[in-house]
Amino acid sequence: MKTIDVNLANRSYPILLASGSIGQIGDFLRERFAPDAPAIVITDENVARIYAESVEMTIADAGFKVLIYTIEPGEASKRLQTVSGIYDFLVKHKTPRGGIIIGLGGGVVGDVASFVASTYKRGVPYVAVPTSLLAHVDSSVGGKTGIHHGGEKNVIGTFYQPHLVVIDIDTLRTLPTRELLAGMAEVVKCAAALDEKYFSFLERNYQKVLRLHEAPLLHTVSRCCELKAEVVAQDEFDKGVRHVLNYGHTIAHALEASTGFRVFLHGEAVSIGVVAAAKLSRALGRCSDEDVQRQERLLRAIGLPTRLDKAMIPNLIDHLYADKKRVGNKIHFVVCTGIGSTELWPVAPEELMKHLSAL
Numbered sequence: 222m223k224t225i226d227v228n229l230a231n232r233s234y235p236i237l238l239a240s241g242s243i244g245q246i247g248d249f250l251r252e253r254f255a256p257d258a259p260a261i262v263i264t265d266e267n268v269a270r271i272y273a274e275s276v277e278m279t280i281a282d283a284g285f286k287v288l289i290y291t292i293e294p295g296e297a298s299k300r301l302q303t304v305s306g307i308y309d310f311l312v313k314h315k316t317p318r319g320g321i322i323i324g325l326g327g328g329v330v331g332d333v334a335s336f337v338a339s340t341y342k343r344g345v346p347y348v349a350v351p352t353s354l355l356a357h358v359d360s361s362v363g364g365k366t367g368i369h370h371g372g373e374k375n376v377i378g379t380f381y382q383p384h385l386v387v388i389d390i391d392t393l394r395t396l397p398t399r400e401l402l403a404g405m406a407e408v409v410k411c412a413a414a415l416d417e418k419y420f421s422f423l424e425r426n427y428q429k430v431l432r433l434h435e436a437p438l439l440h441t442v443s444r445c446c447e448l449k450a451e452v453v454a455q456d457e458f459d460k461g462v463r464h465v466l467n468y469g470h471t472i473a474h475a476l477e478a479s480t481g482f483r484v485f486l487h488g489e490a491v492s493i494g495v496v497a498a499a500k501l502s503r504a505l506g507r508c509s510d511e512d513v514q515r516q517e518r519l520l521r522a523i524g525l526p527t528r529l530d531k532a533m534i535p536n537l538i539d540h541l542y543a544d545k546k547r548v549g550n551k552i553h554f555v556v557c558t559g560i561g562s563t564e565l566w567p568v569a570p571e572e573l574m575k576h577l578s579a580l
């Protein structure tokens with residue numbers, strides 16, 4: 222079992238990472254909570270079908286009362302109606318302040334379940350059990366919760382750290398391939414932005430990782446969690462250095478929004494966004510041709526899209542203005558200054574568009 226500590230003073234928590242750890246959730250809970258606290262597992266239909274029974278069993282065996290609440294899979298579940306349904310369920314079952322909410326699923330379940338945990342009775346303990354690669358390496362670490370509203374993504378949310386994160390890399394065996402590849406885009410982003418050595422490791426080992434060989438997969442997930450944990454520990458509330466995790470995301474978010482969130486999975490858009498950001502950085506003289514080629518080569522070899530269709534560029538502008546990271550009339554674009562390092566480039570959306578069109 223590998224343990225990564227997320228150091229946030231009195232909100233610190235461990236990420237427990239192993240193969241097969243889902244079967245030990247009951248033990249982990251018993252080590253941390255009194256068994257008179259009920260455990261409420263929030264999951265989605267796809268994940269419930271595969272994992273709900275074993276998770277229910279391990280928690281019940283540890284002496285906790287377990288309740289399971291299942292939501293529909295997909296982004297459309299990230300809305301107030303879903304949250305309200307869960308509140309109704311918690312109230313109906315007289316869930317006390319000590320009740321433990323467990324989010325078992327991908328980023329959608331995690332964002333909804335953690336939002337509920339942060340608001341029900343002004344906050345109850347939250348345990349994250351991520352099951353997609355994106356959730357293993359990104360959404361389960363860092364304490365951002367969120368739901369969509371009024372056509373805007375993640376516009377309602379809180380910062381709320383979990384008490385514990387349990388990552389079982391075996392869950393990736395049942396994840397659809399397209400979702401696995403999309404998660405790899407965040408892995409590559411993380412390495413490209415923060416750690417050259419890790420990036421080289423991925424260049425050498427991506428095939429084994431995609432075939433889910435235990436040792437390289439464990440290293441891939443744990444290194445990404447470590448890097449994200451270090452950044453979050455420096456900037457819990459996303460006011461400064463956490464920007465670095467947004468590498469490739471300015472263009473990715475605009476691309477997703479301009480195609481109605483129907484064409485690309487988030488990770489696929491991130492892959493295109495990373496390559497476009499790298500090319501732009503090269504054009505600005507901030508990194509080398511080789512730096513660009515390495516990122517493009519790796520993402521393409523993984524099987525991700527990397528080309529920003531020129532015809533799509535004019536549609537990006539309105540969505541660049543909507544960028545959450547905009548300060549005044551400038552976007553804080555993350556520029557690559559070599560594999561493993563970045564810097565911020567405050568730029569007006571029109572100027573960014575000019576540079577993109579000239580690539």
Ligand SMILES: NC(=O)c1ccc[n+]([C@@H]2O[C@H](COP(=O)([O-])OP(=O)(O)OC[C@H]3O[C@@H](n4cnc5c(N)ncnc54)[C@H](O)[C@@H]3O)[C@@H](O)[C@H]2O)c1
Nearest residue numbers: 267294327328329330352353355356359360365392395396
């Ligand atoms: N809070 C954060 O910091 C943060 C960071 C990044 C992304 N996110 C959010 O995460 C969400 C995307 O997460 P995602 O990519 O995990 O999507 P998701 O939760 O929709 O999961 C993808 C699909 O895979 C299925 N699935 C998940 N695990 C499975 C498994 N082990 N076996 C079989 N099927 C499985 C799900 O049912 C779903 O159909 C977005 O809403 C995004 O906003 C949040």
Ligand SMILES: [Zn+2]
Nearest residue numbers: 407470487491
């Ligand atoms: Zn992302």
